[in-house]
Amino acid sequence: MTTLAELGPRICIMGPSNSGKSTLAVAIARQRQLPAIHLDQLFHLPHSNWQPRPEADFLQLHDAAIQQPHWVMEGNYSRALPQRLQRATGFILLDLPTPTSLYRYFRRTWFEHARHGALAGNKDSVKWEMLHHIGVVTPRNRRSYAALFDSIELPKLRLGNPRELEAFYRAEALQR
Structure with a gap:
């Protein structure tokens, strides 16, 4: 398994909605003393109900963030x-x-009032659009995620189930 040290100082985490990206990013950031950047926070306006920023503003924020060392x-x-x-x-x-992502979505909207990667001033709630995205859109995207993973020539790590994710947390002494 690729180690956290092998991933270097600029780590990109991708995956389906509610797969644990934000929590993992914060755990890695804490362990490695790196800033955690949540793209949802750059894409959406704070204190809104997930209202997108203008595309040019998002891209400007994104490109400024990736220039950090x-x-x-x-x-x-x-x-x-x-x-x-x-x-x-x-x-x-x-x-x-997908069932894990759906479970995590319900858990976070119903029980987790403060979570990593949340929008400032926003309270999550169950939304039909998000259920559709997790249950219908994301499963179709898995092939493109797999192809992307195979094509990347960076040090990389694929965690395909909760057991593998938990093993990575333990192996790297990451804390949620």
């Missing part, structure tokens, strides 16, 4: 992926099963 960045946003991967020194793909 050190970071762990989580989120997908494929339109900004080429420049992100060009700067990244390591890549992690979380590929947890």
